[in-house]
Amino acid sequence: MCGIIGYVGPDEVVPVLLDGLRRLEYRGYDSAGMAVLGHDEIGILRAAGKLGNLEQKAYHEPLHGKVGIGHTRWATHGAPTEANAHPQTDSGGQVAVVHNGILENYGRLRHELLDAGVELQSDTDTELIAQLLGREEGSLAERVLAVLPRLEGQYAVVAVHQAEPDVVVAFRNGPPLVIGLGEEENLVASDVTALLHRTRRVVYLENGDIAEIRRDALRLLDVSGGEIERAVDTLVWDAARVEKGGYRHFMLKEIFEQPDAIRNTVRAYLDQERRGVNLDGLGFSREELVRLRRIHLVACGTSWHACLVGKFVLEELTGLPTEVDYASEYRYRTPLVGDDVLVIGVTQSGETADTLAAMEMAREAGALLATVCNVRGSSAWRLAPSQILTQAGPEIGVASTKAFTTQLVAMVLIALGLRSARGLADETDAELVSGLQRLPQAVERALAIDDEIFALGTEMLADATDSLYLGRGILYPIALEGALKLKEISYLHAEGYPAGEMKHGPIALLQEGFPVVAVVPGGTNRNKLISNLMEARARGAAVLAVADEDADEIADVADLTLRVPKVHSLLQPVVTVVPLQLLAYHVAVELGLDVDQPRNLAKSVTVE
Ligand code: F6R
Numbered sequence: 323m324c325g326i327i328g329y330v331g332p333d334e335v336v337p338v339l340l341d342g343l344r345r346l347e348y349r350g351y352d353s354a355g356m357a358v359l360g361h362d363e364i365g366i367l368r369a370a371g372k373l374g375n376l377e378q379k380a381y382h383e384p385l386h387g388k389v390g391i392g393h394t395r396w397a398t399h400g401a402p403t404e405a406n407a408h409p410q411t412d413s414g415g416q417v418a419v420v421h422n423g424i425l426e427n428y429g430r431l432r433h434e435l436l437d438a439g440v441e442l443q444s445d446t447d448t449e450l451i452a453q454l455l456g457r458e459e460g461s462l463a464e465r466v467l468a469v470l471p472r473l474e475g476q477y478a479v480v481a482v483h484q485a486e487p488d489v490v491v492a493f494r495n496g497p498p499l500v501i502g503l504g505e506e507e508n509l510v511a512s513d514v515t516a517l518l519h520r521t522r523r524v525v526y527l528e529n530g531d532i533a534e535i536r537r538d539a540l541r542l543l544d545v546s547g548g549e550i551e552r553a554v555d556t557l558v559w560d561a562a563r564v565e566k567g568g569y570r571h572f573m574l575k576e577i578f579e580q581p582d583a584i585r586n587t588v589r590a591y592l593d594q595e596r597r598g599v600n601l602d603g604l605g606f607s608r609e610e611l612v613r614l615r616r617i618h619l620v621a622c623g624t625s626w627h628a629c630l631v632g633k634f635v636l637e638e639l640t641g642l643p644t645e646v647d648y649a650s651e652y653r654y655r656t657p658l659v660g661d662d663v664l665v666i667g668v669t670q671s672g673e674t675a676d677t678l679a680a681m682e683m684a685r686e687a688g689a690l691l692a693t694v695c696n697v698r699g700s701s702a703w704r705l706a707p708s709q710i711l712t713q714a715g716p717e718i719g720v721a722s723t724k725a726f727t728t729q730l731v732a733m734v735l736i737a738l739g740l741r742s743a744r745g746l747a748d749e750t751d752a753e754l755v756s757g758l759q760r761l762p763q764a765v766e767r768a769l770a771i772d773d774e775i776f777a778l779g780t781e782m783l784a785d786a787t788d789s790l791y792l793g794r795g796i797l798y799p800i801a802l803e804g805a806l807k808l809k810e811i812s813y814l815h816a817e818g819y820p821a822g823e824m825k826h827g828p829i830a831l832l833q834e835g836f837p838v839v840a841v842v843p844g845g846t847n848r849n850k851l852i853s854n855l856m857e858a859r860a861r862g863a864a865v866l867a868v869a870d871e872d873a874d875e876i877a878d879v880a881d882l883t884l885r886v887p888k889v890h891s892l893l894q895p896v897v898t899v900v901p902l903q904l905l906a907y908h909v910a911v912e913l914g915l916d917v918d919q920p921r922n923l924a925k926s927v928t929v930e
Pocket residue numbers: 622623624625626668669670671672673674677720721722723810925926927
């Protein structure tokens with residue numbers, strides 16, 4: 323979603339803002355802009371489309387100053403035009419504002435301002451904030467305090483005022499904002515990837531906080547105007563990890579980072595002797611764990627697929643009934659949650675609005691609350707008393723890959739933690755621990771599939787407009803994930819289905835050459851899936867299979883097989899998804915598409 327950067331310091335601000343916006347591009351956007359505090363007035367540049375358009379403008383209409391704010395906009399209110407791009411200003415051009423989120427009382431505020439004779443220049447809710455600030459008196463922070471009670475909804479706002487040329491003010495309710503404390507300079511951004519290369523010292527703003535940021539000072543206020551303090555955190559991520567490092571795309575780099583990401587996640591949670599996990603009871607007390615009867619997993623998108631796999635893992639290993647919900651559905655139904663339920667919000671970014679709302683709801687209902695999250699310090703991280711950090715490092719490609727496989731690993735680690743706390747541990751645990759330790763090598767082998775095989779696979783998929791991904795058992799969610807990867811970056815329609823469901827509808831799609839991607843499970847499910855593939859072949863479908871090395875029988879039904887190593891059945895999803903990620907990647911590259919920033923998608927979905 324939208325990206326925000328603000329800077330106060332000794333450097334010329336335009337290159338700083340453009341650089342920050344480049345680093346935020348991965349979040350997804352459709353226009354961009356910046357405001358620079360100059361000597362006489364606030365200079366504004368805005369452009370529809372990619373950042374290159376804004377850079378062109380900055381070249382032809384140079385702005386100079388040391389204080390400014392920048393934004394990449396993912397359209398909500400109003401089309402992605404230049405007029406609707408941020409920053410938005412008040413009518414007098416004295417206040418400029420960038421904003422992530424949605425004002426829910428947009429309609430009412432708009433009418434109030436129009437009735438008061440204000441001439442609005444855009445269709446955005448953001449302009450309303452600028453207009454409201456412009457109509458108040460006092461310093462910018464005082465104006466914010468006066469306007470805050472009138473804003474309903476989710477917002478992260480950064481503003482500047484011509485009368486205070488050395489100040490940037492930031493405030494939030496919902497979408498995140500983080501302050502970067504540098505040497506003789508301070509910054510604010512919507513996420514740490516825009517700050518990492520300048521500083522590691524950060525302060526996360528809480529909902530309701532107002533930050534008055536100067537070059538050499540940071541003042542934090544609460545909604546009543548009282549001064550408050552927030553802890554300074556030190557980031558552990560390395561700036562080099564948000565660079566492409568020689569790869570053509572972030573997505574490809576991140577796919578190849580999976581062995582390390584998994585290794586780091588496993589290492590972080592194995593105990594000293596490497597015989598079990600150090601996640602005993604996830605930090606919950608004995609009494610809380612004794613009461614525990616059920617688990618609810620809530621998430622969106624790819625993280626939701628990790629939860630579907632998690633259901634298999636947690637039920638098999640802990641015996642606790644486990645439900646999986648889309649967070650956007652969970653928050654609006656009446657789930658049966660109390661203090662005997664462990665609710666786990668699974669989220670790469672830790673900022674997904676629906677997942678956070680579902681977690682908040684669970685907390686209010688008295689549930690034990692945990693999160694599987696990839697970003698230390700994110701909102702989910704701070705909301706949940708129990709946190710399992712996937713150690714994937716920054717994920718920049720919009721299509722989630724290494725965060726997903728580490729989430730799958732986290733599910734196994736959580737199950738092992740619950741087993742040890744509930745006295746269930748036996749030889750299965752040792753087997754899984756050793757399987758987890760060997761998993762990075764297995765993923766390395768899955769990554770070694772020949773490019774020529776991918777070329778054949780790409781040919782099968784790239785020429786078709788639709789395809790069907792089939793799986794069974796614990797690999798059924800991997801079929802869903804494979805289909806999602808293909809559709810989000812190649813814009814080709816793909817449906818994931820449990821193979822047993824094919825005869826109940828989707829078989830009608832099959833005809834000569836229709837691609838069926840089969841995610842071949844082990845055990846008794848294997849023959850069942852092979853029978854389903856026979857039925858598909860009988861109708862002319864072209865079958866591309868992903869199967870473990872032992873699945874010889876697949877050669878009789880598949881036109882092309884991508885082989886992965888055979889690992890413990892509960893870990894098999896981790897290796898099996900790898901060729902599907904690569905396949906989607908190769909198809910998107912073949913079609914000449916923007917792999918890292920697919921159209922309409924945002925990396926961090928901070929509105930519902
Ligand atoms: C797909 C993808 C999305 C995210 C979803 C949830 O590749 O990345 O489907 O998984 O938006 O995001 P997080 O995990 O950040 O809550």
